[in-house]
């Protein structure tokens with residue numbers, strides 16, 4: 181075969197292989213994107229079928245800027261999420277609501293994660309939604325869309341396979357109080373308070389905090405806290421089961437260090453096992469018994485005969 185023909189044939193073959201490779205990469209990318217979208221839809225509560233217009237409300241919220249939501253993921257599998265708008269006591273601006281959703285997506289895709297601490301900058305937790313934004317979106321359509329947007333985000337936050345803690349320093353008011361209930365645990369610093377002030381704003385919780393509060397403290401106590409917009413200090417929060425512990429320090433850095441130490445008792449160990457523990461509890465917390473049992477079986481299947489299980493069988497530890 182003349183050299184030119186060989187060259188042309190090789191060139192065509194090369195071109196074809198390149199096209200096939202590009203197609204395979206594109207298919208892979210589409211599959212991963214679809215999987216992520218489906219996962220987000222599965223973990224969310226509302227979609228178009230509920231009259232929810234995510235892009236409309238996101239566009240609206242983007243108009244109200246200020247502050248940020250910062251995420252730092254550490255090698256030990258712990259992440260720190262900081263609500264950062266200290267000039268307004270970390271009130272949620274519109275862009276912060278959108279950023280919170282983005283950070284939750286990032287955490288959903290973090291396969292090595294085991295624990296999460298949420299805290300506020302400037303030694304206070306969060307004073308709820310920015311009242312300037314509330315005023316601007318006080319019409320019914322925007323209100324419903326914002327409510328569904330935040331419920332979706334906080335539900336996905338609650339369902340993360342990470343053990344989460346709200347570190348409450350200073351004040352957790354309104355939406356800030358609601359956010360604490362989307363975490364598995366709450367730790368409070370001396371002098372801090374959680375307060376569902378909604379009633380005084382002519383509102384009820386709308387970010388899912390009412391429903392979650394009932395599950396945490398029971399309906400009687402939830403009615404007392406919401407009905408009186410009651411101030412909940414660390415001691416009362418402990419006795420209600422709303423807070424797990426009162427930290428020793430109310431100083432920002434030391435309180436964060438204490439919260440890390442507290443959380444590490446649950447995040448020590450292999451990520452696969454810690455994440456499985458959280459998933460079992462999340463299923464038990466949310467699903468009817470039979471569905472929870474079936475989910476537990478599936479999660480069990482992910483750790484049975486896994487590396488941590490096999491290593492433990494070799495070590496045969498005594499659980500004294």
Ligand SMILES: CCC(=O)SCCNC(=O)CCNC(=O)[C@H](O)C(C)(C)COP(=O)(O)OP(=O)(O)OC[C@H]1O[C@@H](n2cnc3c(N)ncnc32)[C@H](O)[C@@H]1OP(=O)(O)O
Pocket residue numbers: 267268269271307308309310311312314351353354355356377378381383386387
């Ligand atoms: C989902 C539904 C909701 O979340 S509705 C919002 C519920 N939250 C509220 O109503 C909180 C209203 N704010 C307060 O009660 C007080 O500001 C609290 C949080 C007790 C803090 O008091 P204090 O320590 O005296 O500080 P301050 O009042 O001087 O506040 C500092 C600056 O921050 C501002 N700020 C505070 N919270 C918000 C908020 N949610 N939205 C907008 N701005 C807020 C204050 O207005 C104050 O600003 P400025 O210094 O007067 O310009």
